[in-house]
Amino acid sequence: MKQGRVLLLAGAGVAGVFSLLVALAGGVQAHKGAQGVVKERMKLMMRAEKRMRPIARMAAGKRAFDAETVRRNAQDLMQYAERIPSLFPPGSLKPPSEAAAAIWQQFDTFRQQAENMRKASQQLMQAKAQTLPAAVQKLQQTCKSCHVRYRVEKE
Numbered sequence: 001m002k003q004g005r006v007l008l009l010a011g012a013g014v015a016g017v018f019s020l021l022v023a024l025a026g027g028v029q030a031h032k033g034a035q036g037v038v039k040e041r042m043k044l045m046m047r048a049e050k051r052m053r054p055i056a057r058m059a060a061g062k063r064a065f066d067a068e069t070v071r072r073n074a075q076d077l078m079q080y081a082e083r084i085p086s087l088f089p090p091g092s093l094k095p096p097s098e099a100a101a102a103i104w105q106q107f108d109t110f111r112q113q114a115e116n117m118r119k120a121s122q123q124l125m126q127a128k129a130q131t132l133p134a135a136v137q138k139l140q141q142t143c144k145s146c147h148v149r150y151r152v153e154k155e
């Protein structure tokens with residue numbers, strides 16, 4: 001997954017999209033054994049990353065600002081955030097899942113993290129060219145903040 005990340009960040013331009021897809025496929029491949037709700041939430045997370053990508057590129061000045069793409073992708077992200085809590089039923093942490101047991105010991109906090117992502121996505125929907133970098137950073141912070149607490153690298 002780490003390597004996939006680097007490729008994702010390095011991918012540039014339209015041609016880059018194909019290598020990105022290959023990188024994503026590699027990520028999915030690594031979780032080949034995933035089933036049911038674990039598979040479903042992994043897919044949702046991968047989609048979230050995919051929706052973030054063009055917006056992050058705009059924020060970095062590597063792609064022209066396009067309010068409609070920002071609005072549409074941010075809306076998807078908002079809906080993903082709303083679905084997150086229901087995709088973590090108790091006990092669904094068997095490998096290849098990277099979900100931490102702490103999720104179910106502190107489910108209210110976990111839910112709050114998803115709510116933070118929802119709010120940041122909602123704000124991102126209305127971002128203008130000037131406010132985009134800050135809005136993107138804020139949203140990415142909500143991804144990281146949840147991953148640090150509730151996602152663990154398992155063998």
Ligand code: HEC
Nearest residue numbers: 042045046048049097098099113114117142143146150151
């Ligand atoms: C409320 C907590 C939470 C938030 C918010 C969150 N994630 Fe996650 N994410 C997780 C957990 C937990 C896992 C591990 C799930 C598993 O393996 O069962 C994960 C896994 C992932 C993965 C790996 C998927 C895979 O196939 O293994 C990616 C990519 C990801 N998240 C991207 C994002 C992005 C991008 C955002 C923000 C836009 C985000 N996440 C927001 C909790 C969160």
